[in-house]
Amino acid sequence: MKTLSSLMYFAAFSTFLCPVTASPLVDTGSDILKQRQNIDWSFLLYQNARCTGAEDPYSRFGSVPCTGGIRNGNPVAYQKRFVDAGCTIGFYDDNGCNSPIDLINETNDTGCHTPVQGGAIIAYDVVC
Numbered sequence: 001m002k003t004l005s006s007l008m009y010f011a012a013f014s015t016f017l018c019p020v021t022a023s024p025l026v027d028t029g030s031d032i033l034k035q036r037q038n039i040d041w042s043f044l045l046y047q048n049a050r051c052t053g054a055e056d057p058y059s060r061f062g063s064v065p066c067t068g069g070i071r072n073g074n075p076v077a078y079q080k081r082f083v084d085a086g087c088t089i090g091f092y093d094d095n096g097c098n099s100p101i102d103l104i105n106e107t108n109d110t111g112c113h114t115p116v117q118g119g120a121i122i123a124y125d126v127v128c
Helices: 002-017 030-037
Strands: 041-046 055-060 064-067 077-083 088-092 100-104 123-127
Touching (some): 055 077, 077 100
Antiparallel strands (some): 041 077, 064 123
């Protein structure tokens, strides 16, 4: 019996010290962001092309009509955090969302980007 209880203690202690490595201990990926916040998309806007300084976060569930009046003026760079498959975010250089300067979807990377067509982001919309 002494051997069995020692073995059970060792098994329990080993499990504590050596967690299963098939899943990461910390996951900061976009899937976790979606699960925690129940969102379809999320991005950050920046006032400079290096994506440093103050960031303006935007996230939501579903489509969003043309939205102007971006906080803190007219940002010149963005960083995608998460975009669900089937959603596309459009950035525009006018308040009516008539002049697109960039589009992002689930295939874009999460690095810092300036709009492909150049200029400041005046408005955005999302179609899901």
